[in-house]
Amino acid sequence: MLDAIIVGGGISGLRCAIEFARQGVSYKLCESNDHFGGRCSSQYFDGFVLDRGFQVLLDSYTEVTSLIELDSLNFKTFMSGAMVHTSRGNRFLLDPSKDKRKLWAFWKMLTSDVGTFRDKWRLFRLKMQKGLERTQRTESASVADYLAGSFTSRFNSEFMSPFWESVFLADLQSVPATHFFELFPFFASGSGGLPENGMQAIPDSMVDLLDKNQLVLNKAAKQITENAVEFEDGELIAAKNVVLAVPYSKAQDLLAADDKNHHGRKASCIYYEAPEPPFELPILFLTGCDQKFVRTVSIPTNLHAGYSSNGNALICVGLAPGLDANQAEIRAETKNVLRELFSAVVDDWQVITHMQIPDALPPIDCKPLFPTDSISVCGDYLSVPSINNALGSGRATALRVIETL
Ligand SMILES: Cc1cc2nc3c(=O)[nH]c(=O)nc-3n(C[C@H](O)[C@H](O)[C@H](O)COP(=O)(O)OP(=O)(O)OC[C@H]3O[C@@H](n4cnc5c(N)ncnc54)[C@H](O)[C@@H]3O)c2cc1C
Secondary structure, three states: OEEEEEEOOEHHHHHHHHHHHHOOOOEEEEOOOOOOEOOOOEEEEOOEEEEOOOOOEEOOOHHHHOOOOHHHHOOEEOOOEEEEEEOOEEEEEEOOOOOOOHHHHHHHHHHOOOOOHHHHHHHHHHHOOOOOOHHHHHHOOEHHHHHHHHOOHHHHHHHHHHHHHHHHOOOHHHOEHHHHHHHHHHHHHOOEEEOOOOOOHHHHHHHOOOOHHHEEOOOOEEEEEOOEEEEOOOOEEEEEEEEEOOOHHHHHHHOOOOOOOOOOEEEEEEEEEEOOOOOOOOOOEEOOOOOOOEEEEEOHHHHOHHHEOOOOEEEEEEEOOOOOOOHHHHHHHHHHHHHHHHHHHHHHOEEEEEEEEEEEEOOOOOOOOOOOOOEEEOOHHHOOOOHHHHHHHHHHHHHHHHHHO
């Protein structure tokens, strides 16, 4: 009998498998999809690399860097900070400590009218971990409360809110401040970037560390018992331990949880192909919250030309959460907003795909699941969702299972 069977080949399941392989545990990993990576993946379509929504890997993610040599992925980082659209024009807000042109970035930061001097000083203090006094941690119920108590409303509406909304994929009033305190240090100490071949390179390089004979694609678990998994194709695989590395909604189903919460956080974006990028810098563009359709614009080809094989620019437009309109309407309104931001050049942009990801992140209030002695769970929903925490959860779960063997 196998020591363990892992259900789910996202990055948490793969990380769990790597730990088993390292410690000589016999296992099989079964993934329902035709590729590994789950939500951390890419599609290769018509010569373009389309990540599953706009995602970035932070070079401060220690769970990743302790496993994968980022240079081997040809990982490159975006400029730290953002270009911010305001009613007064586009403004840079950069982190001079991370920019190659430190003096230029420092000057841009200092003279930017996004935020007062006090806002920038508080952000700097926060970055140095001095702003997180215990009282602030406990008194701020939500991220919105914390930001409102710490920065001016203009700084929040032009920079902090659109940025953190695009990280948490939710209204910041609904996100506990603790989630911000957990993720902020990674952003403060690291830079976000992309592997040359897209986010899929992360699970692909994890698969390279494993014996392919133990990995099975297109195999969906139907139900689980203490020591076996029954698959949709009728096969039953027995194992001493079952590790569920599936998304929260699926884990609830397989564990027959009471009182299910299937309201995951949605993300949507439109990928465009354009003869020229609207700006050349590898930087995140924040559109501000004064219109209801577009939140971010990123241009992966400004970082890696190989995201497009025909020399055209690949542009990823992140849409606001919870848009209540049909796809055609959303595309038309998005084009109008983009025309205002970047002028009539956007009329030459062609839609490649309008990606809608219903369960991009787990619900904010995930109720605890109740695995048993021989059934374990891992996945990003066990803490604040991120690539780093998904990997950490896979590793920790593997170690717990190994202790029982
Ligand atoms: C649009 C978007 C943007 C994001 N941005 C960022 C970012 O910038 N930075 C960051 O750190 N994180 C980001 N994330 C979050 C990050 O991608 C996830 O936290 C992480 O990939 C979750 O990994 P996981 O293994 O826990 O879950 P998943 O990736 O969901 O893996 C679960 C796997 O289980 C499989 N499965 C499901 N049901 C079955 C079944 N019955 N049988 C077998 N297999 C099954 C699924 O196919 C999937 O492969 C983003 C996510 C999205 C979607």
